[in-house]
Amino acid sequence: xxxxxxxxxxxxxxxxxxxxxxxxxxxxxxxxxxxxxxxxxxxxxxxxxxxxxxxxxxxxxxxxxxxxxxxxxxxxxxxxxxxxxxxxxxxxxxxxxxxxxxxxxxxxxxxxxxxxxxxxxxxxxxxxxxxxxxxxxxxxxxxxxxxxxxxxxxxxxxxxxxxxxxxxxxxxxxxxxxxxxxxxxxxxxxxxxxxxxxxxxxxxxxxxxxxxxxxxxxxxxxxxxxxxxxxxxxxxxxxxxxxxxxxxxxxxxxxxxxxxxxxxxxxxxxxxxxxxxxxxxxxxxxxxxxxxxxxxxxxxxxxxxxxxxxxxxxxxxxxxxxxxxxxxxxxxxxxxxxxxxxxxxxxxxxxxxxxxxxxxxxxxxxxxxxxxxxxxxxxxxxxxxxxxxxxxxxxxxxxxxxxxxxxxxxxxxxxxxxxxxxxxxxxxxxxxxxxxxxxxxxxxxxxxxxxxxxxxxxxxxxxxxxxxxxxxxxxxxxxxxxxxxxxxxxxxxxxxxxxxxxxxxxxxxxxxxxxxxxxxxxxxxxxxxxxxxxxxxxxxxxxxxxxxxxxxxxxxxxxxxxxxxxxxxxxxxxxxxxxxxxxxxxxxxxxxxxxxxxxxxxxxxxxxxxxxxxxxxxxxxxxxxxxxxxxxxxxxxxxxxxxxxxxxxxxxxxxxxxxxxxxxxxxxxxxxxxxxxxxxxxxxxxxxxxxxxxxxxxxxxxxxxxxxxxxxxxxxxxxxxxxxxxxxxxxxxxxxxxxxxxxxxxxxxxxxxxxxxxxxxxxxxxxxxxx
Numbered sequence: 001x002x003x004x005x006x007x008x009x010x011x012x013x014x015x016x017x018x019x020x021x022x023x024x025x026x027x028x029x030x031x032x033x034x035x036x037x038x039x040x041x042x043x044x045x046x047x048x049x050x051x052x053x054x055x056x057x058x059x060x061x062x063x064x065x066x067x068x069x070x071x072x073x074x075x076x077x078x079x080x081x082x083x084x085x086x087x088x089x090x091x092x093x094x095x096x097x098x099x100x101x102x103x104x105x106x107x108x109x110x111x112x113x114x115x116x117x118x119x120x121x122x123x124x125x126x127x128x129x130x131x132x133x134x135x136x137x138x139x140x141x142x143x144x145x146x147x148x149x150x151x152x153x154x155x156x157x158x159x160x161x162x163x164x165x166x167x168x169x170x171x172x173x174x175x176x177x178x179x180x181x182x183x184x185x186x187x188x189x190x191x192x193x194x195x196x197x198x199x200x201x202x203x204x205x206x207x208x209x210x211x212x213x214x215x216x217x218x219x220x221x222x223x224x225x226x227x228x229x230x231x232x233x234x235x236x237x238x239x240x241x242x243x244x245x246x247x248x249x250x251x252x253x254x255x256x257x258x259x260x261x262x263x264x265x266x267x268x269x270x271x272x273x274x275x276x277x278x279x280x281x282x283x284x285x286x287x288x289x290x291x292x293x294x295x296x297x298x299x300x301x302x303x304x305x306x307x308x309x310x311x312x313x314x315x316x317x318x319x320x321x322x323x324x325x326x327x328x329x330x331x332x333x334x335x336x337x338x339x340x341x342x343x344x345x346x347x348x349x350x351x352x353x354x355x356x357x358x359x360x361x362x363x364x365x366x367x368x369x370x371x372x373x374x375x376x377x378x379x380x381x382x383x384x385x386x387x388x389x390x391x392x393x394x395x396x397x398x399x400x401x402x403x404x405x406x407x408x409x410x411x412x413x414x415x416x417x418x419x420x421x422x423x424x425x426x427x428x429x430x431x432x433x434x435x436x437x438x439x440x441x442x443x444x445x446x447x448x449x450x451x452x453x454x455x456x457x458x459x460x461x462x463x464x465x466x467x468x469x470x471x472x473x474x475x476x477x478x479x480x481x482x483x484x485x486x487x488x489x490x491x492x493x494x495x496x497x498x499x500x501x502x503x504x505x506x507x508x509x510x511x512x513x514x515x516x517x518x519x520x521x522x523x524x525x526x527x528x529x530x531x532x533x534x535x536x537x538x539x540x541x542x543x544x545x546x547x548x549x550x551x552x553x554x555x556x557x558x559x560x561x562x563x564x565x566x567x568x569x570x571x572x573x574x575x576x577x578x579x580x581x582x583x584x585x586x587x588x589x590x591x592x593x594x595x596x597x598x599x600x601x602x603x604x605x606x607x608x609x610x611x612x613x614x615x616x617x618x619x620x621x622x623x624x625x626x627x628x629x630x631x632x633x634x635x636x637x638x639x640x641x642x643x644x645x646x647x648x649x650x651x652x653x654x655x656x657x658x659x660x661x662x663x664x665x666x667x668x669x670x671x672x673x674x675x676x677x678x679x680x681x682x683x684x685x686x687x688x689x690x691x692x693x694x695x696x697x698x699x700x701x702x703x704x705x706x707x708x709x710x711x712x713x714x715x716x717x718x719x720x721x722x723x724x725x726x727x728x729x730x731x732x733x734x735x736x737x738x739x740x741x742x743x744x745x746x747x748x749x750x751x752x753x754x755x756x757x758x759x760x761x762x763x764x765x766x767x768x769x770x771x
Contacts, residue, residue, distance in 0.1 A: 047069075054239055139268075182257045373432075377485065378424070378425075391458055402453050469487075534591075584607060589626050591757065593636070673696050694728030
């Protein structure tokens with residue numbers, strides 16, 4: 001453990017101890033010359049060691065400087081004493097004057113401590129304490145003098161100086177204890193506490209010394225002198241803990257401090273009796289009255305002070321409480337402003353959020369003037385998820401921020417913009433009917449959206465679909481107006497030819513029809529209402545039957561026949577498409593298993609797979625379980641996956657393809673050529689077949705672009721070793737063109753329409769020669 005004091009300080013302490021022990025030795029063996037010499041050396045050494053210690057801790061101030069001076073002057077006085085070659089000071093005025101100098105310096109040092117104390121105490125209490133100490137000191141002195149022959153001794157230097165010392169000593173003794181009783185945190189300042197103890201010892205002992213000197217009891221060059229050196233040692237120990245003087249706080253419990261000081265005043269007659277063997281009744285009564293007077297006055301002041309402090313404390317508490325309330329109110333207002341901002345604005349783009357947008361839109365509808373029209377534009381960014389997946393959400397977020405800022409620049413007056421969630425953006429405008437051109441503004445929005453955005457050196461190109469809803473009446477609900485724009489947006493997202501769609505009456509009727517179909521789907525009985533038809537698939541050369549595509553049909557007991565083109569898109573908007581897909585797969589696989597076993601054929605059944613099926617849990621496992629339960633070869637099944645599935649679920653598709661490949665199941669890309677990403681996928685993954693979209697086949701005779709696309713697809717497939725099948729072939733001319741291009745397989749009305757179960761089975765019988 002590291003020492004509290006450095007080696008030099010410990011060495012100084014050791015030297016002081018040796019000198020003091022030598023001095024005691026000289027006194028014990030009556031070596032007065034040696035004792036006098038050691039007294040000089042001891043005093044001077046104490047002065048030097050203390051000054052060095054104080055300089056080390058940078059604490060040389062007025063208080064400590066006077067104490068160091070008292071040590072040095074004491075040594076100087078001892079030197080003069082030695083020159084007189086006498087055993088006692090006696091009545092020598094010069095020696096008394098010289099020895100009065102260190103007392104003077106100590107008294108000045110004590111006064112500086114007292115000043116620091118009294119200036120931090122109550123002014124009234126400080127005045128009372130000083131007055132009582134002065135009166136008690138004077139009373140002690142007068143009580144002692146009343147017993148002496150004052151007239152005979154007035155010219156005696158020894159009597160004069162000792163009388164002065166008695167007053168000073170009592171004053172120092174009482175003041176030291178008064179301060180010790182009053183300072184609350186004195187234990188925190190060891191230097192001050194030890195100094196006050198040293199002054200109290202000095203005052204107490206010097207009274208004893210002076211009284212004995214006056215009474216003729218010689219104490220010079222005796223063990224009595226050693227007591228002064230003990231006081232010096234106490235002062236030196238105090239210097240070891242010296243530090244910069246700090247404010248002194250008074251004891252908060254005034255009653256205890258007053259009680260201790262009162263008891264000290266009562267003790268003074270006893271102290272006089274100890275020193276003088278005499279204590280007059282007059283002095284005893286005087287001190288008791290003084291103590292009583294002091295106690296009453298001090299307690300009254302303490303009570304008033306406590307009341308004042310309580311009032312001040314209460315005022316301070318009220319002021320503090322007021323400040324805290326003001327701070328809390330300010331903080332609450334700040335928090336309220338933040339919450340208000342959060343309740344209105346999207347945290348990322350600072351556009352309005354959905355709730356506040358609807359509030360403002362509702363206000364726009366209510367305040368709409370006659371002849372004004374309100375348009376709502378619902379915007380959805382195409383393939384925005386790909387940006388997040390490819391470049392990270394940070395880039396995606398920054399794109400949204402910059403896009404919103406860009407769109408704000410082209411908004412007309414009285415317009416609002418909001419971000420609902422993800423990449424869903426909404427804009428509402430209010431214009432005069434004659435000025436309103438939704439198509440022009442929608443094109444303007446699309447043009448601005450297509451402007452490339454650069455984030456950290458990454459150039460991002462965007463496109464979007466827009467749905468527009470409008471109202472010319474103020475009687476519409478805000479939710480209904482927004483629903484119109486969202487319905488138009490859904491129509492635009494399914495429309496490959498248009499980037500924006502306006503909600504109109506026809507679309508409204510379509511939505512009503514879709515809602516009714518959705519209601520019917522929610523309660524559909526699969527085995528009673530659904531059935532399958534089979535579209536035969538042939539080799540283009542030789543017209544050999546190679547399989548069929550399973551197609552679902554719905555005969556509703558309420559609406560009758562409902563086209564798959566109508567109900568499948570509706571079903572794909574909910575989870576019911578997953579159940580429909582499972583039902584179709586099971587029925588189709590059961591059928592191909594039956595046909596291949598019954599007619600000893602090796603036909604392949606093609607089954608369409610919805611994107612939601614791919615996203616569903618255990619899709620591959622469910623398909624494999626169905627195949628195994630039907631006891632059919634995996635090579636007899638081909639799953640057709642749309643390009644949209646590839647674009648939105650690449651990672652899932654990759655895993656599915658690997659599983660199907662490992663189990664010998666073929667996979668075809670359905671409607672190939674209508675998208676814009678498939679070329680990269682067929683090069684990246686093992687695909688068994690490309691199914692050329694009907695839209696391309698329809699125009700193959702009349703549109704050179706469609707013809708060139710079909711030719712390129714077939715050429716690419718042959719290069720990659722992938723088979724091609726054309727769907728929707730309806731004429732011999734189309735068939736001939738496809739044959740010339742090298743297409744492998746076809747399906748369509750040119751050779752067969754979709755067949756019911758019994759008709760398809762009859763076709764298989766004929767083609768297999770077992771009819």
